[in-house]
Amino acid sequence: xxxxxxxxxxxxxxxxxxxxxxxxxxxxxxxxxxxxxxxxxxxxxxxxxxxxxxxxxxxxxxxxxxxxxxxxxxxxxxxxxxxxxxxxxxxxxxxxxxxxxxxxxxxxxxxx
Numbered sequence: 614x615x616x617x618x619x620x621x622x623x624x625x626x627x628x629x630x631x632x633x634x635x636x637x638x639x640x641x642x643x644x645x646x647x648x649x650x651x652x653x654x655x656x657x658x659x660x661x662x663x664x665x666x667x668x669x670x671x672x673x674x675x676x677x678x679x680x681x682x683x684x685x686x687x688x689x690x691x692x693x694x695x696x697x698x699x700x701x702x703x704x705x706x707x708x709x710x711x712x713x714x715x716x717x718x719x720x721x722x723x724x725x
Contacts, residue, residue, distance in 0.1 A: 617640075617645060617647060617655075618655055618659075620640065620643070620645070621636060621640070621647070621652055621655045621656065622655070622656075622659055622661070624636045624639055624640075625656055625661050626661070629664070630664060631664060632663070632664035633649045633652045633653050633656075633663075633664075634649060635664075636652050637649050637652055640652075677711075681711050681712050682712045684711040684712070685708050685709065685710055685711065686708070686709040686711060687706070687707070687708050687709070687719075688706075688707060688709075689704065689705070689706050690704075690705050690707075691703065691704050691705070691724075692705055701723055701724070702723070702724040703721050703722065703723050703724070704721065704722045704723075704724065705718065705720075705721045706718075706719040706720050706721070707719060
């Protein structure tokens with residue numbers, strides 16, 4: 614069973630622009646009479662900002678989901694390869710497409 618606190622938290626997190634009064638109205642639509650002050654205290658105790666501030670901050674997971682088609686991660690590493698000339702160190706630059714998780718080797722260079 615969902616508690617009043619869980620409902621208030623879910624409404625605040627799922628609907629960032631909603632203020633205390635809007636959440637109070639939504640709770641009334643569900644048959645719960647909750648005061649504005651109770652909603653404000655509940656959100657404050659759970660460290661959720663008021664509506665104008667809450668809407669201004671995008672969660673990291675939301676940002677990644679919105680931009681994953683355009684994000685690429687990059688890394689640089691060194692690999693030691695045993696060849697006929699002995700042990701050679703190669704420096705490797707590669708890119709990872711976040712959406713498809715494909716790895717692209719941008720280039721490699723043997724150390725002298």
